[in-house]
Amino acid sequence: MRSHITPVLAALIALAPVLALAQTAPATGFRIVSSQERMTNDTALDERLAKDWGLKPEEWTRYQQLMQGPLGIYSPNLDPLTVLGIEARDEEERRRYAELQVQAEARRVEKLLTYQRAYDAAWQRLYPNLLRVDMRASSGLPQSSLQPTRLAVFVKENCPACERRVRQLQTEGAEFDLYLVDSRQEDARVRQWAERVGIEPDKVRDRAITLNHDNGRWLAIGVQGELPAVVREVGGQWQRL
CATH class of the missing domain: 3.40.30 (Glutaredoxin)
Incomplete structure:
Protein backbone atom coordinates (compact mmCIF):
# COMPACT_ATOMS: atom_id res chain seq x y z
CA MET A 1 0.00 0.00 0.00
CA ARG A 2 1.39 3.36 -1.02
CA SER A 3 1.63 6.01 1.64
CA HIS A 4 0.02 9.30 0.67
CA ILE A 5 1.47 12.49 2.25
CA THR A 6 -0.56 15.59 1.65
CA PRO A 7 1.23 18.87 0.85
CA VAL A 8 0.17 20.33 4.23
CA LEU A 9 1.55 17.37 6.17
CA ALA A 10 4.77 17.53 4.21
CA ALA A 11 5.18 21.19 5.07
CA LEU A 12 4.67 20.50 8.80
CA ILE A 13 7.26 17.73 8.72
CA ALA A 14 9.73 20.07 7.09
CA LEU A 15 9.12 22.77 9.72
CA ALA A 16 9.41 20.42 12.73
CA PRO A 17 13.16 21.03 13.38
CA VAL A 18 12.62 24.80 13.19
CA LEU A 19 9.69 24.68 15.63
CA ALA A 20 11.66 22.54 18.08
CA LEU A 21 14.55 25.00 17.98
CA ALA A 22 12.18 27.91 18.57
CA GLN A 23 10.72 26.18 21.63
CA THR A 24 14.14 25.71 23.23
CA ALA A 25 15.44 29.22 22.48
CA PRO A 26 15.26 31.73 25.31
CA ALA A 27 12.42 34.29 25.17
CA THR A 28 13.35 37.72 23.89
CA GLY A 29 13.97 40.18 26.72
CA PHE A 30 15.23 37.63 29.23
CA ARG A 31 18.87 37.52 30.25
CA ILE A 32 20.54 34.39 31.55
CA VAL A 33 22.60 35.24 34.63
CA SER A 34 25.75 33.19 34.93
CA SER A 35 26.68 31.52 38.20
CA GLN A 36 29.81 33.68 38.33
CA GLU A 37 27.77 36.87 38.00
CA ARG A 38 25.34 35.68 40.66
CA MET A 39 28.20 34.94 43.05
CA THR A 40 29.66 38.42 42.41
CA ASN A 41 26.30 40.05 43.17
CA ASP A 42 25.88 38.00 46.36
CA THR A 43 29.38 38.93 47.51
CA ALA A 44 28.73 42.63 46.90
CA LEU A 45 25.46 42.42 48.86
CA ASP A 46 27.16 40.65 51.78
CA GLU A 47 29.90 43.28 51.88
CA ARG A 48 27.35 46.09 51.95
CA LEU A 49 25.32 44.44 54.72
CA ALA A 50 28.46 43.79 56.77
CA LYS A 51 29.45 47.44 56.42
CA ASP A 52 25.97 48.57 57.53
CA TRP A 53 26.50 46.70 60.81
CA GLY A 54 30.14 47.74 61.21
CA LEU A 55 31.35 44.20 60.59
CA LYS A 56 34.16 42.71 58.56
CA PRO A 57 33.23 40.35 55.68
CA GLU A 58 34.50 37.35 57.62
CA GLU A 59 32.37 38.33 60.62
CA TRP A 60 29.29 38.54 58.40
CA THR A 61 30.09 35.09 57.05
CA ARG A 62 30.33 33.71 60.59
CA TYR A 63 26.97 35.32 61.46
CA GLN A 64 25.36 33.58 58.47
CA GLN A 65 26.89 30.26 59.48
CA LEU A 66 25.67 30.63 63.06
CA MET A 67 22.13 31.38 61.86
CA GLN A 68 22.14 28.07 60.01
CA GLY A 69 22.62 26.25 63.31
CA PRO A 70 20.51 25.86 66.48
CA LEU A 71 20.60 29.59 67.33
CA GLY A 72 18.94 30.47 64.04
CA ILE A 73 16.21 27.91 64.67
CA TYR A 74 15.49 29.02 68.24
CA SER A 75 15.82 32.77 67.52
CA PRO A 76 15.43 33.41 63.77
CA ASN A 77 14.97 37.19 64.14
CA LEU A 78 18.15 38.04 66.06
CA ASP A 79 20.27 40.83 64.61
CA PRO A 80 23.89 40.09 63.55
CA LEU A 81 25.51 41.88 66.50
CA THR A 82 23.44 40.00 69.06
CA VAL A 83 24.18 36.68 67.35
CA LEU A 84 27.91 37.30 67.25
CA GLY A 85 27.89 38.63 70.82
CA ILE A 86 26.08 35.58 72.16
CA GLU A 87 28.47 33.27 70.33
CA ALA A 88 31.61 35.34 71.08
CA ARG A 89 34.71 33.19 71.39
CA ASP A 90 36.44 35.37 73.96
CA GLU A 91 35.90 38.46 76.12
CA GLU A 92 37.45 40.81 73.57
CA GLU A 93 34.96 39.73 70.89
CA ARG A 94 32.08 40.00 73.33
CA ARG A 95 33.09 43.55 74.29
CA ARG A 96 33.50 44.57 70.63
CA TYR A 97 30.03 43.39 69.61
CA ALA A 98 28.44 44.94 72.69
CA GLU A 99 29.98 48.31 71.86
CA LEU A 100 28.94 48.07 68.22
CA GLN A 101 25.39 47.26 69.27
CA VAL A 102 25.19 50.16 71.71
CA GLN A 103 26.40 52.52 68.98
CA ALA A 104 23.93 51.11 66.45
CA GLU A 105 21.06 51.38 68.95
CA ALA A 106 21.98 54.97 69.78
CA ARG A 107 21.86 55.90 66.09
CA ARG A 108 18.54 54.12 65.64
CA VAL A 109 16.94 55.78 68.65
CA GLU A 110 18.12 59.23 67.59
CA LYS A 111 16.58 58.75 64.15
CA LEU A 112 13.32 57.54 65.69
CA LEU A 113 13.21 60.46 68.11
CA THR A 114 13.82 62.93 65.29
CA TYR A 115 11.01 61.40 63.28
CA GLN A 116 8.76 61.23 66.35
CA ARG A 117 9.08 65.01 66.74
CA ALA A 118 8.16 65.52 63.09
CA TYR A 119 5.26 63.08 63.49
CA ASP A 120 3.96 64.89 66.57
CA ALA A 121 4.07 68.23 64.79
CA ALA A 122 2.26 66.83 61.75
CA TRP A 123 -0.42 65.25 63.93
CA GLN A 124 -0.99 68.51 65.75
CA ARG A 125 -1.43 70.36 62.45
CA LEU A 126 -3.71 67.80 60.81
CA TYR A 127 -5.70 66.24 63.67
CA PRO A 128 -5.48 68.50 66.73
CA ASN A 129 -8.69 67.11 68.28
CA LEU A 130 -8.14 63.40 67.63
CA LEU A 131 -6.62 61.13 70.26
CA ARG A 132 -3.16 60.00 69.23
CA VAL A 133 -1.74 56.52 69.70
CA ASP A 134 1.97 56.70 70.51
CA MET A 135 3.84 55.48 67.42
Missing part, protein backbone atom coordinates in the same frame (compact mmCIF):
# COMPACT_ATOMS: atom_id res chain seq x y z
CA ARG A 136 6.88 54.57 69.51
CA ALA A 137 5.07 51.56 70.93
CA SER A 138 5.28 49.80 67.58
CA SER A 139 8.73 51.06 66.61
CA GLY A 140 10.74 49.39 69.36
CA LEU A 141 11.83 52.75 70.72
CA PRO A 142 12.37 52.92 74.51
CA GLN A 143 9.51 55.08 75.70
CA SER A 144 8.26 57.01 78.69
CA SER A 145 5.91 54.18 79.66
CA LEU A 146 8.83 52.16 80.95
CA GLN A 147 10.49 54.95 82.89
CA PRO A 148 10.37 54.65 86.68
CA THR A 149 8.96 58.16 87.12
CA ARG A 150 5.70 57.27 85.40
CA LEU A 151 2.92 54.79 85.95
CA ALA A 152 2.25 52.08 83.39
CA VAL A 153 -1.39 51.04 83.24
CA PHE A 154 -2.27 47.77 81.50
CA VAL A 155 -5.90 47.25 80.49
CA LYS A 156 -7.97 45.10 78.15
CA GLU A 157 -11.25 45.36 76.32
CA ASN A 158 -14.56 44.27 77.85
CA CYS A 159 -13.19 45.00 81.31
CA PRO A 160 -15.40 47.31 83.42
CA ALA A 161 -12.81 47.27 86.21
CA CYS A 162 -10.19 48.54 83.76
CA GLU A 163 -12.42 51.42 82.73
CA ARG A 164 -13.18 52.38 86.32
CA ARG A 165 -9.48 52.33 87.28
CA VAL A 166 -8.44 54.56 84.38
CA ARG A 167 -11.24 57.04 85.10
CA GLN A 168 -10.11 57.14 88.72
CA LEU A 169 -6.48 57.79 87.78
CA GLN A 170 -7.44 60.60 85.44
CA THR A 171 -9.68 62.19 88.08
CA GLU A 172 -6.77 62.07 90.52
CA GLY A 173 -4.60 63.91 87.98
CA ALA A 174 -2.14 61.02 87.58
CA GLU A 175 0.22 60.93 84.63
CA PHE A 176 0.47 57.48 83.11
CA ASP A 177 1.03 55.45 79.98
CA LEU A 178 -1.91 53.31 78.99
CA TYR A 179 -1.38 49.93 77.30
CA LEU A 180 -4.26 48.07 75.67
CA VAL A 181 -3.16 44.44 75.88
CA ASP A 182 -5.49 43.09 73.18
CA SER A 183 -5.24 46.00 70.73
CA ARG A 184 -4.25 43.75 67.80
CA GLN A 185 -1.99 46.58 66.63
CA GLU A 186 -5.06 48.60 65.59
CA ASP A 187 -4.79 52.28 66.46
CA ALA A 188 -8.55 52.72 66.11
CA ARG A 189 -9.15 50.08 68.79
CA VAL A 190 -6.89 51.89 71.30
CA ARG A 191 -8.43 55.26 70.42
CA GLN A 192 -11.99 54.01 70.79
CA TRP A 193 -11.21 52.47 74.18
CA ALA A 194 -9.72 55.74 75.41
CA GLU A 195 -12.66 57.77 74.13
CA ARG A 196 -15.11 55.40 75.81
CA VAL A 197 -13.54 55.94 79.23
CA GLY A 198 -13.24 59.69 78.73
CA ILE A 199 -9.49 60.21 78.27
CA GLU A 200 -9.06 63.94 77.72
CA PRO A 201 -7.46 64.86 74.37
CA ASP A 202 -5.49 67.71 75.98
CA LYS A 203 -3.76 65.27 78.31
CA VAL A 204 -2.82 63.02 75.40
CA ARG A 205 -1.58 65.98 73.40
CA ASP A 206 0.57 67.14 76.34
CA ARG A 207 1.72 63.54 76.99
CA ALA A 208 0.41 63.55 80.52
CA ILE A 209 -1.28 60.38 79.28
CA THR A 210 -0.03 58.30 76.36
CA LEU A 211 -1.96 55.62 74.49
CA ASN A 212 0.00 52.55 73.43
CA HIS A 213 -0.23 49.07 71.98
CA ASP A 214 0.97 46.51 74.51
CA ASN A 215 3.26 44.59 72.10
CA GLY A 216 3.91 41.93 74.74
CA ARG A 217 5.08 44.32 77.47
CA TRP A 218 2.59 43.01 80.03
CA LEU A 219 4.12 39.55 79.80
CA ALA A 220 7.66 40.92 79.58
CA ILE A 221 7.60 42.81 82.89
CA GLY A 222 6.58 39.62 84.70
CA VAL A 223 3.95 41.06 87.05
CA GLN A 224 1.35 38.54 88.20
CA GLY A 225 -2.40 38.99 88.54
CA GLU A 226 -5.43 40.08 86.57
CA LEU A 227 -6.00 43.31 84.67
CA PRO A 228 -6.24 46.18 85.21
CA ALA A 229 -2.71 46.55 86.51
CA VAL A 230 -1.10 49.80 87.60
CA VAL A 231 2.64 49.29 87.93
CA ARG A 232 5.77 51.29 88.65
CA GLU A 233 9.44 50.34 88.75
CA VAL A 234 10.75 50.09 92.30
CA GLY A 235 14.36 49.08 92.90
CA GLY A 236 14.71 47.68 89.40
CA GLN A 237 11.53 45.60 89.65
CA TRP A 238 8.07 46.37 88.34
CA GLN A 239 5.48 46.23 91.12
CA ARG A 240 1.72 46.62 91.23
CA LEU A 241 0.34 49.61 93.09
